Amino acid sequence: MSITTRRAALFAGAGLLALTAFAGAPARAAEETLTVYTYDGFNADWGPGPQITKAFEATCGCKIKWVETEDAVSILTRLQLEGPSSKADVALGLDLNLTADAASTGLFAPRSGELPPLTLPVVWKDPIFVPFDFGYFAFVYDSEKIKNPPQSLDELINGKGDYKVLLEDPRTSTPGLGFMLWMKALYGDQAPAMWQKLNARTLTTSKSWSEAYGLFTKGEAPMVLSYTTSPAYHITEEGTDRYKTVAFKEGNYLQVEVAGRLKNAPHPELADKFLAFVTAKDFQAAIPATNWMYPVRDVPMPDSFNTLPTPRKVLLTSPETVRDNRKAWTAEWLDAISR
Amino acid sequence: MAGRDLALTLPHPPTAHRGWWVPGALVLAVIALVLGGSASALLGAASHIQNPLALLGDAYLRRIIQFTLWQAALSTLLSLALAVPIARALHRRPAFPGRQLLLYCFSLAFILPAIVAIFGIVAVHGRSGWVNQLLEWAGLPAAWPLYGLPGILIAHVFFNMPLAARIFLQRLESIPPESWQLANQLGFTSRDCFRLIEWPVLRASLTTTGAMIFLLCATSFAVVLTLGGGPRATTLEVAIYQALRLDFDIPRAVALAVLQIVLTGGLSLVALRFHHLPATSAGIRRLVRRPDAGSGTVIMDMAALAVAVLLVVLPLASVVISGLQGPILVSLMDPALWRATTTSLAVAGSAGAGATAAGFLLLLTSRHLALRLKQGRAALALEFAGSGILVIPPFTLAAGLFLLLRAHAIAFDIALPAVALTNALAALPFVLRILSQPMREVAERYDRLSASLGLAGWNRLRFLELPLLRRPVGLALALSIALSFGDLGVIALFGSGDNPTLPMLLYQRLGAYQFRGAAVTALFLALLSLGLFAAIERGIGGRGPEKDR
Numbered sequence: 019m020s021i022t023t024r025r026a027a028l029f030a031g032a033g034l035l036a037l038t039a040f041a042g043a044p045a046r047a048a049e050e051t052l053t054v055y056t057y058d059g060f061n062a063d064w065g066p067g068p069q070i071t072k073a074f075e076a077t078c079g080c081k082i083k084w085v086e087t088e089d090a091v092s093i094l095t096r097l098q099l100e101g102p103s104s105k106a107d108v109a110l111g112l113d114l115n116l117t118a119d120a121a122s123t124g125l126f127a128p129r130s131g132e133l134p135p136l137t138l139p140v141v142w143k144d145p146i147f148v149p150f151d152f153g154y155f156a157f158v159y160d161s162e163k164i165k166n167p168p169q170s171l172d173e174l175i176n177g178k179g180d181y182k183v184l185l186e187d188p189r190t191s192t193p194g195l196g197f198m199l200w201m202k203a204l205y206g207d208q209a210p211a212m213w214q215k216l217n218a219r220t221l222t223t224s225k226s227w228s229e230a231y232g233l234f235t236k237g238e239a240p241m242v243l244s245y246t247t248s249p250a251y252h253i254t255e256e257g258t259d260r261y262k263t264v265a266f267k268e269g270n271y272l273q274v275e276v277a278g279r280l281k282n283a284p285h286p287e288l289a290d291k292f293l294a295f296v297t298a299k300d301f302q303a304a305i306p307a308t309n310w311m312y313p314v315r316d317v318p319m320p321d322s323f324n325t326l327p328t329p330r331k332v333l334l335t336s337p338e339t340v341r342d343n344r345k346a347w348t349a350e351w352l353d354a355i356s357r
Numbered sequence: 358m359a360g361r362d363l364a365l366t367l368p369h370p371p372t373a374h375r376g377w378w379v380p381g382a383l384v385l386a387v388i389a390l391v392l393g394g395s396a397s398a399l400l401g402a403a404s405h406i407q408n409p410l411a412l413l414g415d416a417y418l419r420r421i422i423q424f425t426l427w428q429a430a431l432s433t434l435l436s437l438a439l440a441v442p443i444a445r446a447l448h449r450r451p452a453f454p455g456r457q458l459l460l461y462c463f464s465l466a467f468i469l470p471a472i473v474a475i476f477g478i479v480a481v482h483g484r485s486g487w488v489n490q491l492l493e494w495a496g497l498p499a500a501w502p503l504y505g506l507p508g509i510l511i512a513h514v515f516f517n518m519p520l521a522a523r524i525f526l527q528r529l530e531s532i533p534p535e536s537w538q539l540a541n542q543l544g545f546t547s548r549d550c551f552r553l554i555e556w557p558v559l560r561a562s563l564t565t566t567g568a569m570i571f572l573l574c575a576t577s578f579a580v581v582l583t584l585g586g587g588p589r590a591t592t593l594e595v596a597i598y599q600a601l602r603l604d605f606d607i608p609r610a611v612a613l614a615v616l617q618i619v620l621t622g623g624l625s626l627v628a629l630r631f632h633h634l635p636a637t638s639a640g641i642r643r644l645v646r647r648p649d650a651g652s653g654t655v656i657m658d659m660a661a662l663a664v665a666v667l668l669v670v671l672p673l674a675s676v677v678i679s680g681l682q683g684p685i686l687v688s689l690m691d692p693a694l695w696r697a698t699t700t701s702l703a704v705a706g707s708a709g710a711g712a713t714a715a716g717f718l719l720l721l722t723s724r725h726l727a728l729r730l731k732q733g734r735a736a737l738a739l740e741f742a743g744s745g746i747l748v749i750p751p752f753t754l755a756a757g758l759f760l761l762l763r764a765h766a767i768a769f770d771i772a773l774p775a776v777a778l779t780n781a782l783a784a785l786p787f788v789l790r791i792l793s794q795p796m797r798e799v800a801e802r803y804d805r806l807s808a809s810l811g812l813a814g815w816n817r818l819r820f821l822e823l824p825l826l827r828r829p830v831g832l833a834l835a836l837s838i839a840l841s842f843g844d845l846g847v848i849a850l851f852g853s854g855d856n857p858t859l860p861m862l863l864y865q866r867l868g869a870y871q872f873r874g875a876a877v878t879a880l881f882l883a884l885l886s887l888g889l890f891a892a893i894e895r896g897i898g899g900r901g902p903e904k905d906r
Binding site: 091092095098099100101103187189190221222223224236238345348349352353355356357 | 485591603759
């Protein structure tokens with residue numbers, strides 16, 4: 019008898035434990051919490067997140083809760099999956115390419131207030147999103163392993179050279195998406211054929227920029243799709259100019275990273291305050307030496323940025339074109355690379 | 358037998374089994390509610406209905422289907438082809454040092470969380486893993502890259518070859534000693550033994566084991582997601598996940614799910630009938646002397662066992678070694694690890710308790726149908742309904758649940774309970790397999806006694822059923838908790854960032870290349886799930902099974 023009672027108690031105990039663990043999850047703090055969805059690298063220890071959190075929390079009397087997705091395209095997918103019931107106040111890390119797509123979900127609210135004068139290479143007219151940094155996609159290579167790097171995308175795809183590259187998936191990652199648009203801008207209907215050629219050179223297609231870049235710095239492949247600004251990190255932080263990029267003959271594709279407030283944000287005022295903070299000097303000053311991108315305001319830059327190549331031509335596709343074709347072009351890409 | 362017939366001729370007190378249909382109906386209702394709710398939410402959210410056959414016109418999708426079947430077929434062939442010589446070697450050499458340990462590692466492969474095993478495989482076969490370090494040291498070129506088909510095959514063989522080898526070994530041990538005596542007298546060679554004695558015994562289980570392995574590999578998720586190495590190596594199961602998670606394309610996900618059910622559904626039901634559970638205790642081993650156990654087969658056996666060590670033992674060992682070399686203190690003091698542990702315990706505890714309770718209740722009714730009402734078919738149909746859930750891809754089920762709950766604006770509070778619910782349903786077939794036979798035996802043996810004692814309802818449950826069913830119930834609970842605890846499936850759909858389970862945390866750390874931190878997490882997860890399994894099985898099931906009888 020005592021044995022069965024003990025068993026029953028064990029059963030009940032296990033059930034109870036399970037219940038309390040569900041119920042006891044969040045202990046509400048007195049002050050408001052702003053929930054910001056972003057990509058993993060932004061809030062990494064080495065990213066801008068920690069510094070920005072400190073600066074904003076000092077002025078707002080609130081807490082920031084970062085929710086990270088694997089890479090920036092996943093922010094949008096996750097918001098779509100969660101729908102209007104999402105707890106997100108702000109989405110930070112989508113890019114210009116995705117703005118029309120994101121606007122068409124109806125999940126975002128128009129931005130309020132005027133933007134300060136910006137140092138962007140394009141005129142900013144978007145009524146919803148606030149730009150917070152920009153950069154140019156580029157292939158970063160290890161100069162100890164590649165002596166004659168390709169000078170153009172055409173050479174990368176069709177040239178000789180026995181090296182592999184690391185790419186990102188356009189379905190999860192904004193660099194991946196940007197590169198898909200880059201290929202499409204240059205090759206149009208020939209893009210699938212070029213993807214198939216590039217296949218032979220591709221080591222793997224990672225789901226996020228940080229995964230691909232991690233593989234690159236570990237030496238898995240001597241070349242990775244990243245930004246013209248990436249070498250600045252290695253110069254400033256590691257004191258080495260081993261990692262370099264090339265401004266391609268055909269030009270490089272522009273990325274502008276943006277933030278936006280959700281229409282159903284639980285804390286709309288706080289979210290607007292945060293969006294105003296995004297283009298403020300405190301936020302902007304953190305960008306160059308943590309996110310290794312160009313800021314959108316005139317702030318002091320690390321010296322290493324002076325050594326970076328400038329694009330010969332800036333490539334860009336209109337966000338509306340991306341919105342109308344993203345699905346079809348992604349299917350085309352998938353088909354080409356899985357052959 | 359006589360006792361049973363007698364029990365059936367004696368009339369039961371009319372009150373004893375009046376509510377016999379209630380427990381089964383309750384469980385059926387819950388299953389129907391979950392399935393129906395999920396399906397209606399999916400169809401409601403789909404802007405249009407996509408014809409699954411139209412997907413076959415999509416060249417990419419045809420390649421996915423081809424790849425799904427191709428890798429599953431290769432994995433099955435490899436697992437079986439390796440399992441046969443390994444089982445023979447183990448049977449031929451019943452007493453070499455390390456044999457018990459090897460068998461123990463073989464059973465671990467079944468309960469070990471997939472993501473832990475994947476970690477071990479990367480540590481051994483990855484680019485900077487042990488194999489390549491050895492090759493480099495020997496001045497040889499590095500082995501082929503792990504990610505892609507090779508990684509998928511290595512992992513599938515890791516999970517399935519030990520299962521097959523154990524089944525085959527059991528079959529070989531079931532060969533009567535007389536056969537071997539005869540073989541000795543006739544001076545059989547190894548080949549004769551195989552052809553005339555072993556093959557006839559193995560052949561039957563070769564097809565059923567093969568079908569089961571094929572099914573497991575065709576629907577495998579965590580392995581393909583982590584070791585597939587990008588979009589080139591994708592299976593249907595991963596494509597469903599991607600349709601939901603990457604494209605947010607519900608019509609496509611539903612159409613893919615229908616394709617998946619068509620492709621693997623029939624096979625699942627076949628495999629389910631033959632599903633072998635992990636044998637926790639070795640059967641009675643007859644010591645036989647085989648004519649081919651001499652030195653002539655030593656090299657062959659050593660080669661087979663070396664392959665087993667390379668493919669199964671080394672990844673397990675690397676989990677332990679890398680874990681012990683990692684930053685143990687720092688990792689153990691990380692609050693994220695403990696939050697994830699609490700989450701995992703809550704999810705797995707509820708899933709395991711739910712699955713065990715549901716299985717028990719369902720079987721109370723089906724047992725009554727089969728034994729007391731002699732409605733064998735109805736009983737089978739009822740148990741079938743409980744297991745049939747296996748054919749539905751868990752992502753589709755979970756996505757439907759998610760959308761259903763999202764409509765009520767409670768989705769992310771409820772994500773974990775939704776994971777627990779889908780895990781419970783996934784474990785239900787195993788629970789039914791474990792409990793079905795013992796529960797019938799209890800009824801056959803004790804129905805008459807309890808009728809004469811007037812033992813019924815709660816009292817019968819407490820004084821008769823549970824004490825007698827301690828061991829199977831303990832095993833069912835332990836197994837369903839362990840399976841849910843190590844699961845990296847449905848949680849990958851919901852759990853980004855804020856509230857990961859332990860396997861999800863490990864997956865995130867592997868993705869972020871925090872290899873050393875991941876090493877400690879992997880070992881922690883492995884020890885916890887094995888400890889949990891052993892503690893529950895022993896704690897509820899009583900002391901070691903062999904001492905019990």
